[in-house]
Amino acid sequence: MASSIGGFVGSGLLTSLRTFRASNAMTAFNNWHASAMGHRAFGLKEDDLIPDEGPLIQEALRRLSPAEREARLFRFRRAFALSTSQTELELQDQIPASQDTPYLRPLIDIVEAEIATKENFDLLTTIPEQLKRRNRST
Amino acid sequence: MIRSLQTRAFASASPITYKRVGDQAATAPAAVKSLTQAANGVRIATLDGRGPVSSLAVVVGAGARHEAAAGAAHLLKASLVRARPGDNVVRTVREFELRGNTLFTAAAREHTLIASSFLRDDLVDVVPALIGQLFNPSFQPYEFLDAIPGVEAETAAALADAPTRVLDTVHQLAFRRGLGNSLFASPEALHHLKRADLQAFAAANFTADNIAVVGSGVSHDELEALVNASFEGVAVPSTAARSVAPSAYYGGEARIAGSGASHVAIAFKSSGISNAKAHATALVLRAVLDGSHRVKWGQSSGATGLLAKAAANGTTVSAFQNSYSDAGLFGLYIQGNASNVKSVAQKSIEAVKSAASSVSDAALTRAKKVAIVDYELSQTRDELVADIARQVLTLGSFATSAEVAQEISKVSAQDVAQAAQALLASKASVVSYGNLNKLPYADEL
Numbered sequence: 001m002a003s004s005i006g007g008f009v010g011s012g013l014l015t016s017l018r019t020f021r022a023s024n025a026m027t028a029f030n031n032w033h034a035s036a037m038g039h040r041a042f043g044l045k046e047d048d049l050i051p052d053e054g055p056l057i058q059e060a061l062r063r064l065s066p067a068e069r070e071a072r073l074f075r076f077r078r079a080f081a082l083s084t085s086q087t088e089l090e091l092q093d094q095i096p097a098s099q100d101t102p103y104l105r106p107l108i109d110i111v112e113a114e115i116a117t118k119e120n121f122d123l124l125t126t127i128p129e130q131l132k133r134r135n136r137s138t
Numbered sequence: 139m140i141r142s143l144q145t146r147a148f149a150s151a152s153p154i155t156y157k158r159v160g161d162q163a164a165t166a167p168a169a170v171k172s173l174t175q176a177a178n179g180v181r182i183a184t185l186d187g188r189g190p191v192s193s194l195a196v197v198v199g200a201g202a203r204h205e206a207a208a209g210a211a212h213l214l215k216a217s218l219v220r221a222r223p224g225d226n227v228v229r230t231v232r233e234f235e236l237r238g239n240t241l242f243t244a245a246a247r248e249h250t251l252i253a254s255s256f257l258r259d260d261l262v263d264v265v266p267a268l269i270g271q272l273f274n275p276s277f278q279p280y281e282f283l284d285a286i287p288g289v290e291a292e293t294a295a296a297l298a299d300a301p302t303r304v305l306d307t308v309h310q311l312a313f314r315r316g317l318g319n320s321l322f323a324s325p326e327a328l329h330h331l332k333r334a335d336l337q338a339f340a341a342a343n344f345t346a347d348n349i350a351v352v353g354s355g356v357s358h359d360e361l362e363a364l365v366n367a368s369f370e371g372v373a374v375p376s377t378a379a380r381s382v383a384p385s386a387y388y389g390g391e392a393r394i395a396g397s398g399a400s401h402v403a404i405a406f407k408s409s410g411i412s413n414a415k416a417h418a419t420a421l422v423l424r425a426v427l428d429g430s431h432r433v434k435w436g437q438s439s440g441a442t443g444l445l446a447k448a449a450a451n452g453t454t455v456s457a458f459q460n461s462y463s464d465a466g467l468f469g470l471y472i473q474g475n476a477s478n479v480k481s482v483a484q485k486s487i488e489a490v491k492s493a494a495s496s497v498s499d500a501a502l503t504r505a506k507k508v509a510i511v512d513y514e515l516s517q518t519r520d521e522l523v524a525d526i527a528r529q530v531l532t533l534g535s536f537a538t539s540a541e542v543a544q545e546i547s548k549v550s551a552q553d554v555a556q557a558a559q560a561l562l563a564s565k566a567s568v569v570s571y572g573n574l575n576k577l578p579y580a581d582e583l
Contacts, residue, residue: 063280110221114228121232135259137192138357 031097040095041088042079047104048072056115060107068103168540172358173530176365179346179376183530184353184361185522185538192261192355193519195253196268197527199350200343202247202319203462204380207335209289209323214336215245216292217285218252223276230267239264244520247309247317248462249528255519261356265364269351272344273372282333293322300401301471303394304569305458308405308469311390311567316383317462342380349374350527354519385410385465389565391580400476400572402483403458404583405469407564408557411461411532418545419553420459420468421513423561425505426493426554427470428457432508442504444493445470448485453478455486463532468561476576483583487562494558497551505554510543 020026034040039049052061064072082088169187176182205211219241221227234241239256252272254264297303310318323331353361387407409416429443439449439456449455453474460467470486472479497505517525517539529536537545568580 063278065279110226114226117226117228117232121228121236124236127236131263135262137258137261137360 034100035097040100042082043089043093043095044075044079045095045100045103047102048075048079050104050108056111057104057108060104060111063107063111064104169538170358171536171538173535174358174362176351176362176369178369178374180365180369180374181350181530182353182358182362182365183350183526183536184356184358185526185536186353186357187355189355190257191255192258192353193253193255193523194261194264194268194351194353194356194361195251195523195527196272197249197251197253197350197352197524197531198272198344199249199348199527199531200339200380201245201249202321203316204248204343204382205319205339206342207327207331207339208319209327209331210335210339211245211250211319212293212321212323213285213289213328213331214339215243215250216289217277217281217336218243218250219271220274220281221276221278222270222274227281230271233263234267237263242520244524245321246524247319247321249524249531251524251527253520253523258355258357261353261360262364265351265361266368269365269368269372273374277333277337279333282336286328289323289328290325293324296322300396300398300571301473304401304403304471304571307392307394307569308403308467308567309460311392311569312387312405312407312467313385313465314388317385317465345375345377345379347377348531350530352523352527352530354523354526385462387465387564389567391568392570393574393577393579394569394571395574396571398572399473400479400570400577402472402479402571402577403469403567403569404472404483404487404580405458405467405567406561408459408461408466408468408561410464410466411529412464414537414542414545415549415553416557417461417466418509418542419549419557420461420466421509422502422505422546422549423493423554423557424457424459424468425508425512426497426501427489429508430454430456442501444489444501445486448482448489450474450478450482453482455482463528467567469567476573479570479576480578480583483578487583490558490562494555494562497554499551502549502551502554506546506549509546510539513542513546514539 034046037046037049039046050057052058061069169185171183171185173181173183200211202211219227219230222230231241234254237256237260239254239260241252241254243252244250252268254268256264297306306320306322310320312318351361351365389407408420411417425443427443427445429440429446430438432440432442437446437449438454440446445455445457453472455470455472458467458469458471470483470490472482472486474482526536566580568583570577570580
């Protein structure tokens with residue numbers, strides 16, 4: 001099983017890296033890092049930190065449901081108030097890790113996939129041969 | 139010089155002859171017709187004319203008539219093409235475009251469909267794509283919200299066209315609920331709709347006995363195999379969880395203010411497609427009355443037909459006929475100057491009364507030919523698959539245009555007169571659009 005990086009040797013390296021990334025140690029480190037980032041102290045979710053000045057993220061934000069958009073706006077206003085008053089949320093008021101789920105990243109993935117699909121199809125000039133071979137109708 | 143060469147070439151070739159046996163309509167070359175059921179109960183109908191192009195439609199027998207929430211059918215049609223789970227909508231549309239196939243959805247009073255026209259070889263791609271789109275479990279909030287402005291624009295464009303608006307209102311007057319539901323979602327209705335309404339509409343109506351896969355120019359065996367393969371893993375309930383109230387005819391009057399030419403529609407109760415003889419009779423009666431649109435640049439109301447004498451200068455009158463599963467509408471459509479409308483309407487109703495008393499043989503023969511030609515012309519590619527599906531879902535079988543032509547040939551003058559009498563016995567549904575100060579009321583006609 002060869003890979004593009006390092007050939008036969010590289011495939012062993014990539015497999016072991018993937019195994020490590022999926023391991024319990026890595027997951028625990030990710031969770032600790034997310035808690036230590038400090039956004040939860042301001043009542044924010046991790047996806048609130050994504051810089052939204054750009055057409056792609058703006059399109060993803062446009063696709064948020066009205067309820068999610070309202071909740072995001074509330075979290076921003078609360079964080080701003082906490083920042084100006086130089087306070088942080090108590091631990092029981094913070095968003096727990098179980099609720100700090102990505103709500104914007106799936107939409108960003110969809111928008112990126114749409115753009116990539118459009119660009120791929122724009123580059124096509126003919127129908128690929130394997131699709132033509134498949135179609136034979138009476 | 140070149141022209142003379144061409145005529146010499148024509149003269150030398152042998153002329154092409156056709157063998158004609160019997161009446162033209164009966165011995166026309168017939169398309170191959172098949173109707174079977176898929177493994178899960180969905181009906182599959184094909185009419186193969188052996189051309190290079192196929193049309194395929196997956197039709198659900200649910201339209202404006204069956205909606206519980208106003209505007210649900212229209213919005214569902216607009217949001218039928220969505221992203222498949224794990225994929226995006228751009229791929230769906232671009233794959234159809236790459237092959238040069240069309241993809242469209244349509245919603246009518248009694249059916250909603252998603253269809254495509256393509257070269258025959260692409261059947262293997264189109265069938266799973268269409269069935270996957272119709273039974274797509276993924277319905278994101280933004281897909282629902284993004285469809286609403288398009289529906290508003292469609293409604294505004296449709297109701298800005300006077301004949302469309304008048305005919306929609308005529309149906310509303312004639313049938314009230316059910317068939318009287320407007321085809322177009324009003325903005326107020328749209329803003330009250332939720333995804334749950336559309337999902338309830340789909341859950342109640344997308345059942346196996348209510349769905350037909352109709353192909354024109356496709357091979358039936360291939361289509362059946364592909365449909366069975368595409369429905370694997372898709373759970374389709376077998377019987378309809380809905381009760382459809384039978385249509386009742388009411389009648390009434392509506393007046394709509396508008397500028398420009400006046401449009402008046404006077405409609406009566408007619409029969410649905412369930413009775414083939416009555417349907418054929420209605421088509422012949424329409425042709426007996428209406429002689430318009432036969433010759434380009436001819437008289438607007440025609441020179442033949444009983445309504446020709448009723449028309450005035452600048453005001454045209456024609457007859458229209460719509461058949462649904464259990465009811466129909468037959469009426470007169472007057473368009474032109476408001477001052478002439480009253481006299482034209484009265485003369486048109488006199489023409490219908492004269493048809494109710496007797497129809498001459500010459501007029502009947504002409505009308506039968508006109509009815510056959512007009513029926514065949516109305517079966518355009520897209521309309522053909524919708525019509526076959528409507529018949530399959532209502533009657534369980536479908537008639538090709540040749541079979542309908544035979545049915546039309548059997549109509550007698552007595553049938554036509556009786557149909558006209560039945561029309562006049564029902565209460566009229568009158569819609570007046572235009573300058574209401576000048577247009578007459580219904581009881582003044």
